Amino acid sequence: MNEYAVILPAAGKSLRFGGQRGKLLELLAGVPVIQRTIAAFIERADVAQLIVATGVGQSPGDALGLPANVPLHPKLRFTPGGDNRAQSVLLALKQVPREIEWVAVHDAARPLVSQDLIDRAFASAKQYGAAVPALPVSLTVKQAQGPLPARVERTLPRHTLWAMQTPQVMRRADLLDAFDRSPLPLYQVTDDVQLL
Numbered sequence: 087m088n089e090y091a092v093i094l095p096a097a098g099k100s101l102r103f104g105g106q107r108g109k110l111l112e113l114l115a116g117v118p119v120i121q122r123t124i125a126a127f128i129e130r131a132d133v134a135q136l137i138v139a140t141g142v143g144q145s146p147g148d149a150l151g152l153p154a155n156v157p158l159h160p161k162l163r164f165t166p167g168g169d170n171r172a173q174s175v176l177l178a179l180k181q182v183p184r185e186i187e188w189v190a191v192h193d194a195a196r197p198l199v200s201q202d203l204i205d206r207a208f209a210s211a212k213q214y215g216a217a218v219p220a221l222p223v224s225l226t227v228k229q230a231q232g233p234l235p236a237r238v239e240r241t242l243p244r245h246t247l248w249a250m251q252t253p254q255v256m257r258r259a260d261l262l263d264a265f266d267r268s269p270l271p272l273y274q275v276t277d278d279v280q281l282l
Contacts, residue, residue, distance in 0.1 A: 192254075
């Protein structure tokens with residue numbers, strides 16, 4: 087039943103967040119965010135492996151905010167991340183064994199993902215080949231060139247816009263192939279299914 091590997095890109099510097107420890111080590115009800123995110127997946131029977139792409143030079147204990155001597159779950163693996171999210175995902179993806187058909191990429195800073203959402207994303211991926219949870223965009227979105235102040239070029243019809251969420255689930259082989267064929271430089275890839 088262990089059909090899925092879960093990748094948590096966690097190598098970012100949390101620059102937009104502004105915290106000294108980084109958002110993944112901030113406490114949420116007394117537990118670091120990254121530990122809560124891992125807990126959402128690690129005990130699932132359908133998850134064979136969970137790979138955390140960490141900052142270069144971080145030990146697993148550093149990445150999780152734990153002392154170095156704390157034993158880790160046998161499903162849990164670590165790999166150095168890259169300079170951007172897509173590079174971190176690719177480095178982790180290359181660690182997924184061939185016998186695991188499906189991968190789910192989940193933002194490490196989203197600790198409150200429900201088991202129901204994970205179940206639905208996994209089931210939808212099997213039905214359609216890939217799946218991503220999404221929310222309708224409720225804000226009015228304007229398109230403009232350059233930083234503000236700038237002239238608005240157009241208003242995007244929000245009924246056609248969706249905000250992508252995670253976990254984004256697809257076949258391991260399809261995602262590897264998509265990375266190989268991507269015409270975009272990896273720093274421009276902000277979404278895993280964008281590659282597909």
